[in-house]
Amino acid sequence: MTVARHAPGLLLFLATRNLLENRLTTALLVLAVAAGVGFQVPNTANLLGYDREVLAQGLDAGFGDVRVRARTGKRIEDADAMAARIAALPGVRAAVPLLAVPGAVGKDGRFIGVMVSGTDASAAGRPFRLTAGKLPAAGDREGILIGTALVARLGLRLGDPVELRLIYGPAGAAIVDDNVGRFTMSLRGLASGMFGACGADAAFVDRAFLGAEVGRSGVADLILVYSDDHFDARALAGRITATIPDLEARPWMDDSAILFSAVRASRAVATVSLAMVILAVVFPVWALLYIHVLQRQRQVGLLRALGIGEGEVFVAFLLQALLVGLAGVTLGLGIAAVLVRYFEAFPIFRSDDFVLRPMVTSWAFLWPAAVVLAATLLAGVYPAWRAARVDPARALRGIE
């Protein structure tokens, strides 16, 4: 008669029956794992949603992934041609020239100072979100788009006349009648944006109009470069500089420290949170499984006497951790799905245009589940090893 090399069915049977023997302990173990997954999945989804929204506000509806300026510190001449060359580079979704002039907008004689930016209505990217109305069309000399915060402060409504002042002189020059442009515009639309974008507290007009007013048609202060891969910005900036050495290209990570810090902070929070979940799962699972083993030393001794090998005892007890992990992760994913739905319906943060909704991806669900499952298995290793090391002779005589 030959002994079968393995009896996986027997080990699975023993693991299952051992867990069922003490249903309360098993339920507590499963709940500990489920709580870990049930907490960490919505947490991950919310943090991913936060990253997505911060990057969308700061980059897609902000100053782009790479900000390009002239090395001389002056305006970029022939900005449209430069933008076209940049737009042709791989990884670039849009290259948008932006002309900025200090000024003020007002109503009924009350003015608030703003940076007035000239953009093109046809551009594939823009440094704000259009929340109402429309953009001033190309050649529109009377249309203006104003940030929602400013609109609220001035008590404006779409279609209202808006007084616009543009200051043409160099920085630091005295503001006198000769270098101030005065216009009566019509409020065409509302813009919003946060985290480095200029929408909420700024004004936008047609760039051709603004260029004509400053007497430098076709110039820009900045070329905003938009990309779909935000974290390739540094390499993209290098490609732009290599292509046009006269221009200085700064990736958003260097140009917008607060935005980069916000993203890094959310990742740090995600890492700390995951570490805490791992600890919160590992310790109770380890402790309960260890007690479980201590209470079953005689049983282990008996199994060894009946021909179950040391390694097989280890596997049988580790299988218990795996079964607990699988059951807990399954239950936890169910809890997480419900919580994610809840946070989709009731976002944990909402401020004006910034709404933090969980980002529902397979990563948000599977990564925490995989980590918690691995942590559960890890927590089971020492108790399983301890079970495998039980001396059957001592255990059967009740010494251990």
Next chain:
Amino acid sequence: MSGAVLRGEGLVRRHGDTTVLAGLSLEVSPGEWLALLGPSGAGKTTLLQVLGLLDRPNQGRVLIAGEDAWALGAAERTRLRLEHIGFVFQQHNLLGHLTALENVALPAWRLHGASGPALREAQALLERLGLSPRSRLLAGLLSAGEAERVAVARALVNRPQVVLADEPTGSLDSASAEKVLAALGEVHAAGVALIMVTHDAGVAARAERRLLLEDGVLKDAGA
């Protein structure tokens, strides 16, 4: 003796400063019924555990089917135990959360690697011992006598050459003890060697050979 199913040579086992087995030797022939007597604490259980490959002697050899068991690796010793040795422990030692049938089938399941043949074999054995109606009951719900007979069935399920029984009737009333002894009688009748530890002279009288363990050595206990 080349025909021995189990042989212990010069076995020494010490627990701390106490020498439990002091170089004793023992040989068991196929189908032999041997009773092991001795006062409490004499080392009878230790001897059974050493012979059953559960406890490593400090000195000496245990030969099973001609193989020096303690010279083998752990996996090989486990194989020897599965193929050649059946245990009936003190206080039956069933797994209380498994049914009687599952308890009996367990060593066979490990031996064959499949549950089907193991459960069939276990069911047949329980029938032979009159325990078929109790086979689906959790072992923890069996009476002491039933549990001991289930333990006998479990010891036999892999058709071992030798069964080591440690006071199988020690905690039973006389009626239950008689049933267990009848079951062990069947073991003997099937040609399986039986080494049985007992304090009961009446039980020992059923054996073909009686040995007394005293001061770490075996002596002929006579008739």
